[in-house]
Amino acid sequence: MFKRISTSAAHGDPDLLVGLDLGTTKVSVVVAERESRTGEAQIIGIGHAPSSGIRKGLIVNLDQAVRSVQSAICDAENMVGLELKEVTVAFSGSEVKSIRSKGMVSLGRSPRPVMQLDVERVIEAAQTEVSVPQNQSILHAIPVEYFLDGHGGIDDPSGMTGMRLEIDLQSVIVPTAVLQNVLNCVERAGLEVNGLVIKPLASALGMLSKEESMAGAVAVDVGGGTTGVAVFSDGRPKHLAVIPVGGDHITNDVASVLKMPLSKAEEIKKEVSLFEGAESAEDVLEFDVRGRSYSCRVVDVVEVIRCRLEELYSVLIRREISDLSPSMMSAGVVMCGGVAKTSDIEVLVSELLDMPARVSLPLDHDRMPPSRNGVEFVSAAGIIRYMIERERNPFRFMEPHLDSIRRQGHGRGIMEEPRPRVNPRVSSGGGLGDLWEKIRRYVDELF
Ligand SMILES: Nc1ncnc2c1ncn2[C@@H]1O[C@H](COP(=O)(O)OP(=O)(O)O)[C@@H](O)[C@H]1O
Numbered sequence: 332m333f334k335r336i337s338t339s340a341a342h343g344d345p346d347l348l349v350g351l352d353l354g355t356t357k358v359s360v361v362v363a364e365r366e367s368r369t370g371e372a373q374i375i376g377i378g379h380a381p382s383s384g385i386r387k388g389l390i391v392n393l394d395q396a397v398r399s400v401q402s403a404i405c406d407a408e409n410m411v412g413l414e415l416k417e418v419t420v421a422f423s424g425s426e427v428k429s430i431r432s433k434g435m436v437s438l439g440r441s442p443r444p445v446m447q448l449d450v451e452r453v454i455e456a457a458q459t460e461v462s463v464p465q466n467q468s469i470l471h472a473i474p475v476e477y478f479l480d481g482h483g484g485i486d487d488p489s490g491m492t493g494m495r496l497e498i499d500l501q502s503v504i505v506p507t508a509v510l511q512n513v514l515n516c517v518e519r520a521g522l523e524v525n526g527l528v529i530k531p532l533a534s535a536l537g538m539l540s541k542e543e544s545m546a547g548a549v550a551v552d553v554g555g556g557t558t559g560v561a562v563f564s565d566g567r568p569k570h571l572a573v574i575p576v577g578g579d580h581i582t583n584d585v586a587s588v589l590k591m592p593l594s595k596a597e598e599i600k601k602e603v604s605l606f607e608g609a610e611s612a613e614d615v616l617e618f619d620v621r622g623r624s625y626s627c628r629v630v631d632v633v634e635v636i637r638c639r640l641e642e643l644y645s646v647l648i649r650r651e652i653s654d655l656s657p658s659m660m661s662a663g664v665v666m667c668g669g670v671a672k673t674s675d676i677e678v679l680v681s682e683l684l685d686m687p688a689r690v691s692l693p694l695d696h697d698r699m700p701p702s703r704n705g706v707e708f709v710s711a712a713g714i715i716r717y718m719i720e721r722e723r724n725p726f727r728f729m730e731p732h733l734d735s736i737r738r739q740g741h742g743r744g745i746m747e748e749p750r751p752r753v754n755p756r757v758s759s760g761g762g763l764g765d766l767w768e769k770i771r772r773y774v775d776e777l778f
């Protein structure tokens with residue numbers, strides 16, 4: 332059964348919230364401090380490092396991925412001057428399914444208040460309706476709406492009176508091996524995992540305003556290898572998906588169609604605007620790479636980028652939202668992730684999907700370090716919002732017991748002892764570093 336999570340870390344600092352975003356392009360670490368008076372979290376640092384060993388959101392080389400996590404953690408630790416021990420991890424991966432099911436429990440023959448146990452029972456009843464394929468696990472169980480004696484729209488039924496409690500539950504299902512690889516990677520990097528979140532959910536929480544999530548909006552996060560889609564309405568996630576297409580496909584298209592090296596394609600695609608003015612569109616770019624000369628027309632670069640974005644939005648994203656009524660998306664599309672930096676993307680997307688579109692910074696951007704508060708850090712910042720929400724309302728985004736995930740399947744490699752991590756503030760060359768190490772060992776022995 333699902334656990335309700337207390338974020339106050341057993342081993343880490345209860346006032347510190349740490350999110351780790353495993354991206355295809357970069358691994359980011361966001362550190363927030365809880366203000367004891369308000370309970371709100373204040374982001375105090377963000378570290379990041381280029382990803383290696385992660386493709387289309389999936390770990391494909393464990394050792395490389397472990398090293399990327401360690402570098403990102405070191406970067407964040409250096410920024411905040413604290414050792415980070417426990418993290419909630421956001422990850423992607425292409426085989427994510429979001430399934431809705433209904434559950435119902437009787438409260439008795441005469442009306443009585445709903446107790447916590449009833450909420451647990453109704454969630455369990457809805458879960459038994461979900462057929463989880465072999466080798467897959469439910470990552471999130473998200474109550475979408477409760478009904479009491481047939482009346483819907485109830486956000487939290489606790490304490491309300493009735494005779495029959497029903498639920499509309501959304502379950503997010505992912506391959507168990509994907510979860511195990513994420514746990515294995517992060518634990519091998521020397522960290523404890525206190526929660527997992529699917530990336531599109533973190534991104535949506537990181538950028539949708541309250542009004543948008545109530546009115547209905549499609550949150551789209553286009554990273555390097557994947558695109559996350561989350562539809563929110565009435566303040567709740569109604570659908571979540573990951574599409575295995577991202578900005579790296581655009582780079583590959585530009586490189587292969589216009590016959591240039593990948594590094595140059597990556598550079599050029601970031602410079603052009605999708606609605607290039609008539610004069611500059613005819614411009615020809617000429618450049619040399621390793622002694623070879625290349626040239627291409629700006630208009631052709633734009634055409635290649637547009638083709639891929641059209642496929643992504645008009646076919647793949649549209650497919651994800653086609654079953655939902657337009658009234659559930661009246662606030663339109665809100666975009667983040669590196670690809671959202673494409674100049675004029677909101678104009679194109681608005682045309683393609685025939686709804687309003689905007690590019691969003693993290694909701695917390697003015698409290699984030701400058702140069703680390705852009706669209707590509709929305710998902711990382713969203714992990715902190717996820718952690719706070721999860722703590723305030725334990726039934727909101729339930730996660731499985733991580734031990735049960737570790738135990739499933741063959742488990743080989745997963746249960747390995749975490750490797751000791753080098754403390755980035757401890758230099759190996761004697762001096763204060765050695766002294767600090769001795770003190771640590773002494774304290775470890777004491778306890
Ligand atoms: N200015 C830009 N214009 C277009 N694409 C960009 C720009 N900056 C970054 N990108 C693309 O965004 C993708 C990385 O997105 P990001 O959200 O940072 O990564 P991750 O995959 O780790 O979540 C890459 O494909 C990169 O080429």
Ligand SMILES: [Mg+2]
Pocket residue numbers: 354552553554555668669707710
């Ligand atoms: Mg991203």
